[in-house]
Amino acid sequence: MxxxxxxxxxxxxxxxxxxxxxxxxxxxxxxxxxxIVASIRHANSGLEWLGMRFNSNSGNYHxxxxxxxxxGSVGHGYQPTYGYNNKSQAYMYNCAPGSNNQYxxxxxxxxxxxxxxxxxxxYNMGHWHAYESQSGASNxxxxxxxxxxxxxxxxxxxxxxxNGGYANWQPGTIFxxxxxxxxxxxxxxxASG
Amino acid sequence: xxxxSDACEHIASITAGNSGTDNYSFSSIPQTYKHLQVIMSAATxxxxxxxxxxxxxxxxxxxxxxxxxxxxxxxSVLYNGNVTYAYIGWLGAFAGAGAKGNLEMWVPNxxxxxxxxAGLTRMGSKASNYTAAFAGxxxxxxxxxxxxxxxxELAHTSGDFMGGAGxxxxxxxxxxxxx
Numbered sequence: 070m071x072x073x074x075x076x077x078x079x080x081x082x083x084x085x086x087x088x089x090x091x092x093x094x095x096x097x098x099x100x101x102x103x104x105i106v107a108s109i110r111h112a113n114s115g116l117e118w119l120g121m122r123f124n125s126n127s128g129n130y131h132x133x134x135x136x137x138x139x140x141g142s143v144g145h146g147y148q149p150t151y152g153y154n155n156k157s158q159a160y161m162y163n164c165a166p167g168s169n170n171q172y173x174x175x176x177x178x179x180x181x182x183x184x185x186x187x188x189x190x191x192y193n194m195g196h197w198h199a200y201e202s203q204s205g206a207s208n209x210x211x212x213x214x215x216x217x218x219x220x221x222x223x224x225x226x227x228x229x230x231x232n233g234g235y236a237n238w239q240p241g242t243i244f245x246x247x248x249x250x251x252x253x254x255x256x257x258x259x260a261s262g
Numbered sequence: 263x264x265x266x267s268d269a270c271e272h273i274a275s276i277t278a279g280n281s282g283t284d285n286y287s288f289s290s291i292p293q294t295y296k297h298l299q300v301i302m303s304a305a306t307x308x309x310x311x312x313x314x315x316x317x318x319x320x321x322x323x324x325x326x327x328x329x330x331x332x333x334x335x336x337x338s339v340l341y342n343g344n345v346t347y348a349y350i351g352w353l354g355a356f357a358g359a360g361a362k363g364n365l366e367m368w369v370p371n372x373x374x375x376x377x378x379x380a381g382l383t384r385m386g387s388k389a390s391n392y393t394a395a396f397a398g399x400x401x402x403x404x405x406x407x408x409x410x411x412x413x414x415e416l417a418h419t420s421g422d423f424m425g426g427a428g429x430x431x432x433x434x435x436x437x438x439x440x441x
Contacts (some may be wrong), residue, residue, distance in 0.1 A: 178370075202327070241376050255268065
């Protein structure tokens with residue numbers, strides 16, 4: 070990333086079917102935040118979660134996940150389903166399963182920020198938003214939301230992404246990684262006065 | 263301040279006029295991006311209304327689920343399947359400067375011809391008699407057509423998109439392409 074690239078930057082894209090994979094060499098690239106836009110389907114037969122780890126760290130993820138349920142369940146069909154401390158990855162639910170209608174993919178948007186200004190360092194945090202539906206009466210549509218924080222002060226250098234069911238992705242799966250440019254040359258985030 | 267962005271490009275803007283229109287569309291969407299993003303700021307001229315979305319003029323086969331919170335103090339969910347539109351939430355009646363509905367919508371991998379297209383929606387809505395926030399998503403059960411047109415429509419028959427004032431009260435839609 071060159072000086073002056075202080076808008077949204079395309080960093081990388083992953084379209085292979087192999088899980089896991091890593092977006093690497095993120096450190097020192099002059100980014101203040103990351104965004105992953107994805108469309109995902111996995112090769113397992115059942116619903117599976119998507120996991121992310123940062124800097125290969127497999128501990129100290131604190132998170133809360135919300136998911137909509139069919140009307141009539143507790144909380145008018147909407148309830149917190151997962152509140153975690155000290156987990157080994159950030160969890161995201163669910164990926165569309167390979168056993169269902171082949172055309173269903175799960176859309177994801179995932180943002181990552183650091184606690185230090187203009188850099189992804191300090192305890193990084195993120196939030197994600199996804200939607201999942203399948204064919205069949207019991208597979209109702211659901212929206213999923215989550216927020217996590219990772220307790221690690223190191224600058225973010227890599228994101229490890231894996232299928233919780235330890236299967237690969239279906240062809241057509243795509244992960245696009247973007248960066249929010251930062252003030253390499255004190256343009257975007259500099260304060261006046 | 264010099265700005266450079268090689269990942270996101272502005273494709274088109276729509277500002278609502280005073281012709282009494284209850285739907286606006288982005289048409290002939292370029293097929294050269296990976297993902298689409300829509301930013302909307304809008305209100306209705308009438309009663310609050312469901313804000314609907316559909317692709318390519320197709321009003322069949324949508325499923326959706328929207329979590330929302332309003333003055334009831336308890337979160338709830340809108341959901342359905344095999345319906346004619348994707349529901350995003352309620353858009354409020356005009357309630358003065360700044361009090362409109364604000365939407366961000368993502369359409370990942372919109373050029374694919376091998377999977378159902380989908381949207382992710384987030385909206386806050388403030389009206390004279392209604393305030394709420396929504397987070398949802400939807401599938402369009404069409405796999406072999408890329409998204410070339412996105413339409414936003416109000417479900418309530420007595421309301422149109424607020425427009426024609428020539429100021430910040432007008433409903434505004436912006437479409438971005440992500441490379």
